[in-house]
Amino acid sequence: MTFPGSLDDTDAARAVRYAGAEPVPLWHADRDLRGVDAVILPGGFSYGDYLRCGAIARFSPVMAELVPAARSGLPVLGICNGFQILCEAHLLPGALTRNAGLRFITRDVRLTVANTDTAWTSGYAPGQQLLIPLKSGEGAYAADPATLDELDRAGRVVVRYASSAPNGPAPNGSARGIAGVCNEAGNVVGLMPHPEHAIDPLTGPSGDGLGFFTSVLQAFAGAGLAGADK
Amino acid sequence: MARVIVDVMLKPEIHDPQGEAVLSASHRLGFGGVTGVRQGKRFELEIDGPADSAALAAIEELARELLANQVIEEFTVSAG
Numbered sequence: 001m002t003f004p005g006s007l008d009d010t011d012a013a014r015a016v017r018y019a020g021a022e023p024v025p026l027w028h029a030d031r032d033l034r035g036v037d038a039v040i041l042p043g044g045f046s047y048g049d050y051l052r053c054g055a056i057a058r059f060s061p062v063m064a065e066l067v068p069a070a071r072s073g074l075p076v077l078g079i080c081n082g083f084q085i086l087c088e089a090h091l092l093p094g095a096l097t098r099n100a101g102l103r104f105i106t107r108d109v110r111l112t113v114a115n116t117d118t119a120w121t122s123g124y125a126p127g128q129q130l131l132i133p134l135k136s137g138e139g140a141y142a143a144d145p146a147t148l149d150e151l152d153r154a155g156r157v158v159v160r161y162a163s164s165a166p167n168g169p170a171p172n173g174s175a176r177g178i179a180g181v182c183n184e185a186g187n188v189v190g191l192m193p194h195p196e197h198a199i200d201p202l203t204g205p206s207g208d209g210l211g212f213f214t215s216v217l218q219a220f221a222g223a224g225l226a227g228a229d230k
Numbered sequence: 231m232a233r234v235i236v237d238v239m240l241k242p243e244i245h246d247p248q249g250e251a252v253l254s255a256s257h258r259l260g261f262g263g264v265t266g267v268r269q270g271k272r273f274e275l276e277i278d279g280p281a282d283s284a285a286l287a288a289i290e291e292l293a294r295e296l297l298a299n300q301v302i303e304e305f306t307v308s309a310g
Contacts, residue, residue, distance in 0.1 A: 052299055059296075088299065095301040097240075102247045142244055142302055173245060 001026040001066070001082075003057045007044030008079065008196060015196040016040070019213035028060040037220045038075035038119070039066060041082025043135070043194055053096060053138050054084035063089060075119040075216050076188045080136055083180070083190030092181055092190045093151070094143030100173025104137035108205040109171060109193055110162040111179050115155050118186040123215035129162055130208035132193040134171065139192040141174040141181070148175055158182050158189055187219070232281035233310035234289045238298045239270035273297055274310060281309035 002009045002025060013023035024036050028046075033039065046057040057063070063085075070076045070091050078086040086092045099105060108131055113124040124130075143151070151157050159180040161170040170177045172192070180191025195209025240246050246268050253267040275292075277285055290307050298305040 051296070055296065055299065087301070093301075095299055097244060097302060098247050100245060100247055102251055140245070144243075144301075173247075 001028065001039055001041050001062060003028040003044070003046035003060060003085075005044055005046045005048055006042050006081070008194065009042040009044070011194075011196045012040045012042040012079065015199045015210065015213045018199050018210060019217060021213070021217055026062060028057065028062050031061045031065050033062070033065050033069060033074075038077070038216050039069075041076070041078040041085050042196075043080030043082060046081055046085065049138070052084075052088070054081060054086075054088040057081075057085045058089040067091065070183075070188050073185060073187050075219050077120050077212065077216070078188075078190035079194055079196065080139070080192055083192055084138070086188060086190045091188050092183060093147050094141055094175075094181065096138050096192065097140045097142045098138050099136070099140055099171075102137075105139070105171055106133070106135050107171065108132065108198075109134045109179075111159045111193060112162045113158070114160055115158045115182060115186075117155075118158055118182045118189050119216050119219040120189045120212045121158055121215055122218055123211045130159070130195075130211075131198065131206040132195055132209050133197045133205060134193045135197075136172070136192055139172040139174065140170075141178040141192070143175060148178075151178070151181055152176070154184070156182050156184070159191055159193070232277055232279065232285070234275045234277055234281050234286065235308050235310040236273040236275065236289060236293050236297050236305055237270060237308075238273070238293070238303050238305045239268060241302055241304050244302045271297075 016023040084096045111130045113128045116124050160177045182189045195212040198204040198206050198209035200207050248269045249267040256264045293305045
């Protein structure tokens with residue numbers, strides 16, 4: 001899904017192709033999901049981060065189609081600005097705020113996969129460590145304590161920033177070291193780091209991110225994907 | 231024609247690194263008496279008709295929907 005100011009849509013499409021699926025471009029102004037099996041909201045600076053990151057993109061015509069589809073079970077992955085848009089659209093709880101220390105962080109970070117039941121992480125092992133680039137200025141996840149407790153209780157934290165201490169400080173000040181969360185059904189996942197930038201060792205710090213894009217293929221029950229391994 | 235002001239601030243429990251940066255800069259400029267800074271947003275809206283209670287209620291709804299993210303921000307609406 002491309003919004004004005006989206007940046008990483010091309011790399012997300014590349015990751016979809018690497019995973020053996022067909023990337024389909026979706027346009028913010030079209031009320032049309034074009035029959036896709038899953039949707040990725042990519043990173044970038046939609047609407048220049050005006051008002052708040054993702055605050056304007058969430059009202060795009062295409063989002064009017066996406067929100068009901070997501071609530072009906074369509075797999076949706078929000079990466080970075082995409083995660084911000086999903087939170088603004090209330091498809092995910094919480095909000096992303098300015099990094100502690102104000103620095104825009106561009107750094108490969110170690111993540112721990114905390115939930116392998118989601119549509120996007122089913123191919124990982126519980127507790128698996130990933131090396132994935134973080135590239136954001138407003139990545140500090142925030143939510144009220146009741147929401148944070150519920151996310152912990154329900155296992156809805158999908159990835160955490162790995163550190164020597166459990167729930168240790170995240171590079172951007174994210175509450176409880178949260179790098180990504182999911183909705184109750186597990187079909188909608190948002191994370192701040194960029195798995196599409198870690199799909200092969202030539203162009204990224206690792207190939208650890210490819211699992212997000214291959215996992216979702218297993219969620220396409222009955223879909224005939226030419227060339228994809230089941 | 232009337233003007234309505236919406237002030238948006240981060241909720242008190244939300245970390246405000248921008249405010250902290252402004253505070254540090256204030257101290258570097260010698261304003262040691264400033265002990266805290268929180269940074270927010272002010273929206274000035276021009277509306278048709280008077281800023282009566284119906285108009286203010288409509289702007290409050292706009293604030294809840296768009297101008298403020300109620301997860302992390304709170305707002306006040308007043309006739310300007």
